[in-house]
Amino acid sequence: MKINENFNNLKASYLFRDIAQKVNAYKSANPAANVIRLGIGDVTLPLAGAVVEAMLKATAELGIAQTFRGYDDGGVGYDFLRDAIAGYYAAKGVTLGTDEIVVSDGAKSDLGNILGIFAAGSTALIPDPVYPAYVDTNTMDGNKIVFMNGFADNGFLPMPTDGLTGDIIYLCSPNNPTGAVYTREQLKTWVDYANKIGAVILFDAAYEAFITDETLPRSIFEIDGARTCAIEICSLSKLAGFTGVRAGYTIVPKELERGGASLLALWRRRQTTKFNGVSYITQRGAEAVFSPEGLTQCRANIAYYLENAKIIGGVLDKLGIRYFGGENAPYIWLQAPDNRDSWEYFDYLLNEKNIVGTPGSGFGANGAGYLRLTAFGSRENVLEAVTRLQA
Amino acid sequence: MKINENFNNLKASYLFRDIAQKVNAYKSANPAANVIRLGIGDVTLPLAGAVVEAMLKATAELGIAQTFRGYDDGGVGYDFLRDAIAGYYAAKGVTLGTDEIVVSDGAKSDLGNILGIFAAGSTALIPDPVYPAYVDTNTMDGNKIVFMNGFADNGFLPMPTDGLTGDIIYLCSPNNPTGAVYTREQLKTWVDYANKIGAVILFDAAYEAFITDETLPRSIFEIDGARTCAIEICSLSKLAGFTGVRAGYTIVPKELERGGASLLALWRRRQTTKFNGVSYITQRGAEAVFSPEGLTQCRANIAYYLENAKIIGGVLDKLGIRYFGGENAPYIWLQAPDNRDSWEYFDYLLNEKNIVGTPGSGFGANGAGYLRLTAFGSRENVLEAVTRLQA
Numbered sequence: 001m002k003i004n005e006n007f008n009n010l011k012a013s014y015l016f017r018d019i020a021q022k023v024n025a026y027k028s029a030n031p032a033a034n035v036i037r038l039g040i041g042d043v044t045l046p047l048a049g050a051v052v053e054a055m056l057k058a059t060a061e062l063g064i065a066q067t068f069r070g071y072d073d074g075g076v077g078y079d080f081l082r083d084a085i086a087g088y089y090a091a092k093g094v095t096l097g098t099d100e101i102v103v104s105d106g107a108k109s110d111l112g113n114i115l116g117i118f119a120a121g122s123t124a125l126i127p128d129p130v131y132p133a134y135v136d137t138n139t140m141d142g143n144k145i146v147f148m149n150g151f152a153d154n155g156f157l158p159m160p161t162d163g164l165t166g167d168i169i170y171l172c173s174p175n176n177p178t179g180a181v182y183t184r185e186q187l188k189t190w191v192d193y194a195n196k197i198g199a200v201i202l203f204d205a206a207y208e209a210f211i212t213d214e215t216l217p218r219s220i221f222e223i224d225g226a227r228t229c230a231i232e233i234c235s236l237s238k239l240a241g242f243t244g245v246r247a248g249y250t251i252v253p254k255e256l257e258r259g260g261a262s263l264l265a266l267w268r269r270r271q272t273t274k275f276n277g278v279s280y281i282t283q284r285g286a287e288a289v290f291s292p293e294g295l296t297q298c299r300a301n302i303a304y305y306l307e308n309a310k311i312i313g314g315v316l317d318k319l320g321i322r323y324f325g326g327e328n329a330p331y332i333w334l335q336a337p338d339n340r341d342s343w344e345y346f347d348y349l350l351n352e353k354n355i356v357g358t359p360g361s362g363f364g365a366n367g368a369g370y371l372r373l374t375a376f377g378s379r380e381n382v383l384e385a386v387t388r389l390q391a
Numbered sequence: 392m393k394i395n396e397n398f399n400n401l402k403a404s405y406l407f408r409d410i411a412q413k414v415n416a417y418k419s420a421n422p423a424a425n426v427i428r429l430g431i432g433d434v435t436l437p438l439a440g441a442v443v444e445a446m447l448k449a450t451a452e453l454g455i456a457q458t459f460r461g462y463d464d465g466g467v468g469y470d471f472l473r474d475a476i477a478g479y480y481a482a483k484g485v486t487l488g489t490d491e492i493v494v495s496d497g498a499k500s501d502l503g504n505i506l507g508i509f510a511a512g513s514t515a516l517i518p519d520p521v522y523p524a525y526v527d528t529n530t531m532d533g534n535k536i537v538f539m540n541g542f543a544d545n546g547f548l549p550m551p552t553d554g555l556t557g558d559i560i561y562l563c564s565p566n567n568p569t570g571a572v573y574t575r576e577q578l579k580t581w582v583d584y585a586n587k588i589g590a591v592i593l594f595d596a597a598y599e600a601f602i603t604d605e606t607l608p609r610s611i612f613e614i615d616g617a618r619t620c621a622i623e624i625c626s627l628s629k630l631a632g633f634t635g636v637r638a639g640y641t642i643v644p645k646e647l648e649r650g651g652a653s654l655l656a657l658w659r660r661r662q663t664t665k666f667n668g669v670s671y672i673t674q675r676g677a678e679a680v681f682s683p684e685g686l687t688q689c690r691a692n693i694a695y696y697l698e699n700a701k702i703i704g705g706v707l708d709k710l711g712i713r714y715f716g717g718e719n720a721p722y723i724w725l726q727a728p729d730n731r732d733s734w735e736y737f738d739y740l741l742n743e744k745n746i747v748g749t750p751g752s753g754f755g756a757n758g759a760g761y762l763r764l765t766a767f768g769s770r771e772n773v774l775e776a777v778t779r780l781q782a
Binding site: 001002003004005007010042043044045046047049051052055056059060062063064065068069070071072105106108109111112113116117118119120122133136137140141142167168198199200241243244245246258259261263266269270273274275276277278279280281282 | 393394401433435436437438442443453454455460461496497503508510511524527528531532533590591634635636652664665667668670671673
């Protein structure tokens with residue numbers, strides 16, 4: 001029996017372990033310190049009332065013979081939820097077939113599992129810096145990785161360059177960790193490029209709900225030509241605080257074919273063979289997210305986080321600290337002042353300000369010298385943190 | 392961009408589609424007929440009260456800031472649940488470390504995804520007949536498949552034969568679809584064999600809760616030597632009716648190494664990279680399954696299904712129809728009388744008795760001439776069905 005040797009090529013991930021060790025060491029030495037975590041990528045506000053109500057009802061149904069439900073027939077999501085998602089997209093001006101939407105337990109699962117429908121040894125074009133799972137999943141699957149450089153000069157939004165070739169193109173907009181958002185024109189350039197070279201764009205739209213600027217695209221399918229080159233992967237984690245409830249979905253247009261095969265048919269076959277559907281309770285909660293009442297409640301939470309981001313950004317402006325994001329995204333990506341490296345600035349903030357960020361170097365080589373702050377904390381903590389930053 | 396060409400080797404799965412078409416055609420032609428489905432593999436009894444109560448409480452917690460929870464830290468399951476599962480195994484006499492248990496959204500996901508830690512092109516030894524997902528997942532991943540023949544003569548329990556070699560050995564006990572259960576002695580032979588040839592046993596224990604005969608093993612880890620050659624994959628779908636709630640777990644012993652690598656470390660890395668944990672609500676429900684009250688309630692449901700199986704088996708005995716299973720399993724695997732083939736007997740039962748089974752040929756070449764009945768129906772339907780069988 002041989003193991004998958006590609007696992008040997010994975011880099012050990014010490015980022016969050018190292019952060020935890022430093023924070024714990026500081027707290028042990030300074031037990032009275034009120035350390036504020038502005039590095040977390042997890043939401044903190046409770047679920048919307050409409051969602052809780054729907055899940056309580058669904059749970060009770062499962063306890064009664066007449067309303068009990070077993071397997072989600074087919075495992076790709078109940079029609080009631082897929083119709084609700086199609087309605088959410090219709091409001092963005094995007095028309096989707098219910099069959100093109102495949103419901104899952106989250107974007108992270110889909111981002112990893114979707115590689116199974118592509119040939120092993122494919123070349124993935126991955127932005128740097130970016131969410132580290134793209135690199136790890138491609139490494140695990142034996143794919144080749146070509147990094148696309150994000151810098152301050154391109155606003156951390158890499159664009160196609162002469163001679164760039166690959167099979168799978170990752171775009172994450174709004175971006176984790178930089179908060180940068182592609183414009184329609186930029187996505188149109190990417191779509192045309194993917195169609196030209198026959199690549200497939202994996203569009204990670206996990207943070208789309210944070211876009212308030214109506215000129216910015218919230219789905220790749222707002223762009224002409226995307227239906228022949230793009231797959232969109234999205235999540236309810238940030239839209240509705242579902243990080244602990246687990247729901248996401250992947251959209252594969254019917255027109256998307258490669259080598260004569262429908263990628264939608266491949267993805268549905270993968271999911272119905274290696275997956276067995278999402279909790280009925282979760283699916284009823286997700287349906288409620290997309291109801292008028294649910295969307296109003298979820299958007300109030302997003303507005304709260306965006307106000308946090310605005311407060312942090314305003315103080316960075318005052319202090320003359322350069323940053324990206326903070327608008328249309330829950331992330332603030334700041335350049336460490338005085339040419340400090342990511343960990344030096346992390347240590348400074350921890351020791352001098354009792355604020356915890358995430359070192360940018362953890363998101364790729366081009367993250368060196370940057371630090372990620374998130375807007376997911378409480379208002380009280382954000383206000384206290386900015387007071388300390390200004391002190 | 393190239394697709395994963397292994398998908399081209401998958402056989403189209405028409406079994407349940409063909410069954411549905413035949414049933415629908417019959418019902419259209421005979422609208423007054425009361426067609427009883429004894430083919431379904433899904434549970435029908437509602438969730439246990441203790442489970443519903445726990446999930447209602449967990450749902451309410453997520454709606455309140457002070458008790459809200461986001462990501463399941465690490466994505467391998469909360470300690471409260473893994474400790475409860477370890478306690479369930481301790482009651483079987485099996486000692487497990489909490490770290491050896493990795494919680495997931497179900498056995499089907501784990502059975503498919505676990506192949507990612509093995510080298511592509513591995514040889515899988517798969518019983519015939521068996522749950523079709525083993526074949527499909529290995530085909531998708533480009534593995535070689537060697538079938539191990541189950542026949543009436545070996546009680547549908549294949550054993551190692553001279554010269555049999557492979558990397559991954561699938562054992563499903565109690566078996567789907569035959570209901571056959573390996574004895575301790577038989578599993579000991581398999582464990583010794585796997586250790587000798589360096590293979591890994593994937594032990595599918597999804598139906599373990601139906602074993603009431605205390606001399607029969609409910610876990611591969613009841614067998615000496617299993618900790619160096621076996622992975623156990625289990626589910627709450629049949630133990631607790633979680634087919635629509637989604638929870639399972641995989642046990643990888645710390646001692647299990649191949650090529651110097653810990654398979655537990657590989658599996659945890661796979662799951663934390665391509666998966667993000669199970670719904671908190673589901674995990675609290677699963678914890679309640681393993682409480683004394685929850686187990687009592689779940690076992691009452693299993694006793695109900697086993698009584699259904701006994702009623703069906705008793706009538707088959709009277710009618711002189713040969714069958715396997717029906718004890719220690721929810722499946723009755725019957726040999727079609729008069730040398731009918733699987734579909735002929737299916738048609739006979741549908742048209743003459745208005746009873747729907749599942750043709751055995753859908754589970755592999757050796758299922759030809761057999762039909763699977765399940766015990767998951769209501770008592771009322773089971774009693775009506777056996778009355779018709781005797782008429």
